Amino acid sequence: MVTLRQIASMVILFLIGSSSLFLLGGKAERDAWMSVGVGVLAGFLVISLVTLQIQRLEPDRNLIEIFKLYFGRVIGFALGFIYVIYFCYKCIRNVREFADLSIMFLLSDTPLSVIMFIICLIGGYAVMGGPGVFFRMAEILLPFLLLIYALIYILLIATGTIDLGRLLPMLEKGFKPVWDAAIPEIISFPFGEMVLFLMFWRYIDRGSFSQVMKVTLNSYLFAGAFITVMNVVIVASLGSLAGWSTVPLLQATTYVSIGDVFERFDPFVALLFFTAVYVKLTAYYLGASLALAYLFRISLRIAAIPVGIGIFFGSFWFKSYMHQVNIGFEQNIKYHFPIFQMYIPVLLLIVMLLRSGVRSRSKHQSQPSSEDSNHAK
Template identity: 50%
Template sequence: MEKISSSQLCALIVMFQIGSSPLFLLGKTAGADAWIAVFLAMVVGLVLLLLTLYIQRLEPEKELMEIFNTYFGKYLGYVFGLAYFIYFSYSSIRNLREFGDLMNTYMLPNTPLSFLIVCMLLVSGYAVWQGIEVFGRITQILAPMIVSIYILFIIIILATGLFDLHLLEPILDNGFKKVIEAAVPSIVSFPFGEMVLFLMIWKFVTPKQKLTQTTVRCFIVSGILLIVTNAILIGSLGPIAQMSLVPFIQVMSHVQIASFIERLDPFVAALLFTGGFIKLTAYYLCAAFVGKHLFKMDQRYIVVGVGVVLFIGSLLFRSYMQQIWLGFDFNVKYHFPVFQIYIPVLLLIVMLVRSRLRSSTNG
């Protein structure tokens, strides 16, 4: 069986949680308190993470599809597995299209969207083809570089005087209700609730002694980075950050130090590509894992088949704005909570009840 180390798990969690999220203003409906909304969402997300970790602790050697079959039976387990196959595939499609649209809009405007999508899909598909061990090693290499670039950018923004702490004031001017509405369920679902995906990955972690500690610590680290970047965006752009499509790019376009540190667009493009690659590949890989169980096919055929579905699906969106509307105004409120909250809670209840019944029978 393939395996990944604790350090690779940490890199996967940090990179998966970060993705391309720091480029955007999360919780913009909370205005200057958006960073507080991210903090609140992280706390709620941590509770959900502990719930999924409890599921993992009850069945440490099984991934999600195997757990469904064990506790719901063959047929109902198949239904739940198919639902998560659709969820993972759809999330892959959204990440793929988002990457293509952003690169097409900000970096390569004269390049056909379909070409950008194919390039990203080929790179991601190759990583999935190689398996989770190779993906883990790739992420372990990329994570320190990407986190370092974000930290460097934050330092540069502070050094240039673009950040104004007063733009974060007054704190909670519109009350705490506005913060809660911005955090739940939107930011909880994206990105913190997405950790449900790791129910497909924890099985491969060796050794498992510090799995919970590693997961929680790396989750908190990535959450803190998102809180800081959100505060930086608000403190640098003020109300403009709420209207900007990708405020991080707008902030970096204003950076200029002594006429030699400027035009940092290539580095932003690197962040965009790497974040999109990690998130897309993680979902793609898990969709392939589930598909292998569902359709009883060689994983190589599944990788190709899912890849074709992702390519076609990514081109079905009429525009980037439609994709954003579906993602942030519909999916995070009505669709994603089903997979990130309701089904995991139901699964845990069934697992606990069956464990209690088993203990009573044995007693």
């Protein structure tokens, strides 16, 4: 079982994840951090009014079980299998990010295939341990990662790298660029990705689901505030260069120099990136494996094998890091991901509410008839 503290840690790590690699809302330029704030609020509505409500109605079932229950075996199976593909694709993107970053910053002479094979093996090993083991790992990692982030921010402030004047003037072009950069892009990445937790919430050791909702939403808001601050730091450090940088936070740390002694803090940033991306890709790997296991009624260990093979070979589809990023931001986030993160969940919730309404009406109708029969006796 998973504890509330572990689910909180996973929500924070998962949302920070690969979002630390980019300047989210970059089209809004110096107002990018405002776009993140808008995305946080819009995503909060989606998770509180849709995603969590689905789980509230069926707290002891995961997404695949809910599909089968409310749409029947055939349609439920088809929807479940589509989500297996979606989870695998998200994992593929993270595996490729991890491998490309490794080659760019650490292992320039290592073949891409070797890095991707190793990360798939490590991810598969964590998946086979089940949700309990994986979520416990997130609980352990989170304090260390937050501490490193805090250290980096302190160093950027201490060395004068951060200049809040680079955030001015605010809303120079009005609010429209802020809105356009947030909707639907920032909702889809990273906040809409919380749909994955419909595979995990049922494993929480809880008293009532209201506790799960409270912990999840508080963790979500913390992660949203953290990502907003991260965008402020990036823009205040790099100014107009932030939107053009491949990995902006990493570039910002290259300006840190204390007395020509303490320099080259980029290994710490690389550690943050690799750890956060690893947690995110493993979460998707676990979600896809759990979904496949429930669809075909096989064990998680067996399901993890074909999922891992598919993820490994699928990672070769992207031609380069920038190819993967461009497809993600120009196509997936705008047109594909909202289908899985918002449209299908909204449809599912409507069906669930209609079915539950029919059940409650039938119960009310059956109660008077039973009372009448008792009076007749």
